Amino acid sequence: MDSLGNTTAATGKGFAIGSASLTALALLVSYVNIVNEKGFTMNPSLTNPTVLVGSFIDAMLTFLFSAFTMSAVQVAAESIVSLKKFQGLWKERQTPIMPHRSAFHERRFA
The missing domain is CATH 1.20.5 (Single alpha-helices involved in coiled-coils or other helix-helix interfaces)
Incomplete structure (x- = not known):
């Protein structure tokens, strides 16, 4: 039972890291889009x-x-x-x- 809890916790942490990575990527893309709309160029x-x-x-x-x-x-x-x-x-x-x-x-x- 204990090993099942550890496995579930590790899986949950993996999902949390993936979610945080996708959120950071979405924020970066939206920032680049807003900057490009203002007339600046970003690469x-x-x-x-x-x-x-x-x-x-x-x-x-x-x-x-x-x-x-x-x-x-x-x-x-x-x-x-x-x-x-x-x-x-x-x-x-x-x-x-x-x-x-x-x-x-x-x-x-x-």
């Missing part, structure tokens, strides 16, 4: 170097921001673990604002 072909470079940069930025987020979570978790490990520090700083401050500190990407 969103993958053979266009500008589109190809933009696609690579877009894919890279997705992974970059994911890495920033995971790094911030790691630093915040390590600070909480260190407070738990050394009970003296935990008694001094037993406030719920500490993880919040750590998250905002790590959110700055500089």
